[in-house]
Amino acid sequence: MLKALMKTMRPRQWTKNAFVLAAVVFDQQLFNPAAILRSFGAFFVFCLLSGTVYILNDIIDVEADRQHPKKRLRPIPSGKLPIRAAVAAAVVILLLTFPLAFWLSPGLGIISLVYFLINIAYSNWLKHMPLIDVLTIAAGFVLRVAAGVSVIEVQRFSPWLYVVTTLFALYLGFGKRRAELTTLAETAGSHRRVLDGYTLPFLDQLITIVSSTTLIAYSLYTFSAPNLPDNHTMMLTIPFVMYGIFRYLYLIYVKEEGGAPEELLLTDRPLQATIALFALTVLIIFYWF
Incomplete structure (x- = not known):
């Protein structure tokens, strides 16, 4: 079941969270150990958040995904990961992620919460609205960059x-x-x-x-x-x-x-x-x- 959960969280798509590291690179702080650690902490937070969003998205779309030629093979639509177990895992991850985000930086905590709420809105409503769907996706990338900025003392960004x-x-x-x-x-x-x-x-x-x-x-x-x-x-x-x-x-x-x-x-x-x-x-x- 753990393997099915990890597959549902889509680690291959966590590459998008590399945008969190843009601030520490473009602010020329790669030789600042504290900035590096905090930036990778923010990166980890967004990996957990995006993974949880994928879990919830698959739960919401389970019936539609079962009709899709490829998505029907995902753990939740295929039944390999029970919906109840997926919900429990999502709750536990969120209970760990948000305190970590606020501990790293209050700004990161707020940005993480906004990112999560926007993605919940996207999964339920916004993804069905032309143009708004892609604008929402773009907002997620901007929030990733802002998350990276929030955990370091910006000088040149x-x-x-x-x-x-x-x-x-x-x-x-x-x-x-x-x-x-x-x-x-x-x-x-x-x-x-x-x-x-x-x-x-x-x-x-x-x-x-x-x-x-x-x-x-x-x-x-x-x-x-x-x-x-x-x-x-x-x-x-x-x-x-x-x-x-x-x-x-x-x-x-x-x-x-x-x-x-x-x-x-x-x-x-x-x-x-x-x-x-x-x-x-x-x-x-x-x-x-």
């Missing part, structure tokens, strides 16, 4: 990164909806009601807008944000961001993938390479020059 995070999350969210609409075709609405509110041309327009503005916003950050190196070397990271955006577009439109961006992150080698090179370049610029 730029508000531009909140803008970039929002746009990038919208880009992934609309890409995910397009991939789902393409994969499920005529039965899309029966598997995810919100897909009835989208069309491929509409999603293509949205993806074009947010992909372009993400690249523009990040470029503006690299040469206009305060406390960056005076020689504007952060502009050297723009090609990696550009390639990453283009690569995801390629996977969506050519390979017809993208229904699970976190899976692509763990399986697509070119995407992994550009992320690794981006991270290495940022570290060199921040901590070498």
Whole structure:
């Protein structure tokens, strides 16, 4: 049953919580042990929170998931994890997570509570509302970044990164909806009601807008944000961001993938390479020059 519980909590999707670590990296505090420990504490809190949200989401959607070709194999829809046991596990995890969050930082505690409540609202209502569903997902990413900021003494972190995070999350969210609409075709609405509110041309327009503005916003950050190196070397990271955006577009439109961006992150080698090179370049610029 423990294995089924862990599977329901979807550890593979916890990669999204890496956004919590953005603050300690971009605030140039990687050599500050206290900041590192507190940041990883916040990361752990969000892993527990997101895992609990997945448990509750599967409980809420159990009947719909049993009709889905893939989701019916999940532990709760398949019966491998009884609903009563799942509810008990979710309650216990939350009773441990929220005190930990408030202990690390009152700000983290409040952000964690807001994140949890937004996700409960998403699971029950917001995910059925076109546009609002993806905006809610983007809010979750911004809250992750804010959580990382809340546990350290910020010195150089730029508000531009909140803008970039929002746009990038919208880009992934609309890409995910397009991939789902393409994969499920005529039965899309029966598997995810919100897909009835989208069309491929509409999603293509949205993806074009947010992909372009993400690249523009990040470029503006690299040469206009305060406390960056005076020689504007952060502009050297723009090609990696550009390639990453283009690569995801390629996977969506050519390979017809993208229904699970976190899976692509763990399986697509070119995407992994550009992320690794981006991270290495940022570290060199921040901590070498």
